[in-house]
């Protein structure tokens with residue numbers, strides 16, 4: 001007989017794991033299928049910034065509100081996950097400093113001035129707390145709430161805690177096919193077929209094939225990001241430095257994570273010399289001494305992008321048993337807690353804000369982001 005679960009999840013990155021954790025904690029019988037190893041794809045490539053402000057385009061829109069809501073969920077999660085899994089997700093203090101080199105960049109940043117979470121710091125004051133910064137900056141916007149976490153630690157903590165609440169996690173078990181039978185959904189994997197009442201597709205940039213196989217058009221494509229980490233030989237950075245999609249993040253271990261390139265439609269996950277050179281070039285304009293620091297390692301990951309840069313979170317328009325949580329692009333670490341809560345609430349029948357469901361609905365006609 002096929003083994004039956006309340007909910008099956010495809011994909012063991014931070015998004016699938018957050019969903020598994022939230023549902024198992026709510027008492028659902030959950031199984032998660034991961035094609036390779038948990039958290040070892042895009043999740044492990046991330047810097048871990050919770051950049052609700054740093055990444056936001058409009059500071060009033062739904063995406064910003066959802067980002068802020070997810071950011072604040074981390075406050076409680078870090079305590080709960082520590083207790084439930086024994087893992088410290090390594091939340092940093094300090095937040096992000098968005099640097100301006102020109103008057104135009106300063107004006108753009110100061111559009112956040114009305115937010116109580118934003119503070120403009122002049123060049124002299126920036127240099128006082130971060131003497132490593134380049135001489136020619138005009139100043140920086142400091143957003144203390146945009147802290148960072150260790151992405152793989154968060155994913156592992158969700159995993160351990162989900163298992164503690166009874167979830168089954170099957171690594172090295174790719175899902176081959178989903179069959180929509182009348183009485184239940186049948187999930188065919190390399191180790192057999194399982195059935196479930198509800199299914200969530202959370203397989204990152206690889207979710208595209210499931211949209212297609214389940215009769216939906218979609219716009220999921222990879223945006224490759226290359227990073228390098230170096231051993232910081234100077235004083236630890238008090239804040240993450242951020243400018244024009246380039247960032248330098250201080251890790252507890254003494255390493256600095258420096259990222260990242262943006263290469264649309266590249267599926268290859270090996271970093272290139274040219275990519276790493278470009279990252280170092282940009283980072284050294286922010287912090288010249290970085291060029292002298294010993295390299296730790298280089299890597300690349302595939303951001304799951306959609307045309308409007310917003311994720312798909314919600315139900316299949318024609319089959320309520322199937323849900324999607326994919327396309328988190330540059331913000332999957334930030335949005336993992338709220339995504340887990342939204343999918344949980346949809347499945348257990350708790351209300352979810354209508355405007356959130358509308359913004360992230362499956363089958364929306366996205367405008368192309370420029």
Ligand SMILES: Cc1cc2nc3c(=O)[nH]c(=O)nc-3n(C[C@H](O)[C@H](O)[C@H](O)COP(=O)(O)OP(=O)(O)OC[C@H]3O[C@@H](n4cnc5c(N)ncnc54)[C@H](O)[C@@H]3O)c2cc1C
Pocket residue numbers: 010011012013014015016033034035036037038039040041042043044045046047048049050051173174175176202203204205206207224225226227259260300301302303304325326327328329330331332333334335
């Ligand atoms: C360089 C870089 C820096 C980033 N920095 C940040 C940051 O600072 N802050 C932030 O919020 N976000 C950041 N991101 C984005 C973030 O990493 C992603 O949005 C997030 O990891 C997506 O998580 P996921 O679980 O959807 O995908 P993944 O982590 O890729 O997980 C999907 C999983 O599905 C599995 N899978 C695929 N097909 C199948 C199948 N058929 N059956 C079973 N399993 C399958 C895969 O093996 C994989 O483990 C960054 C990304 C990159 C590349």
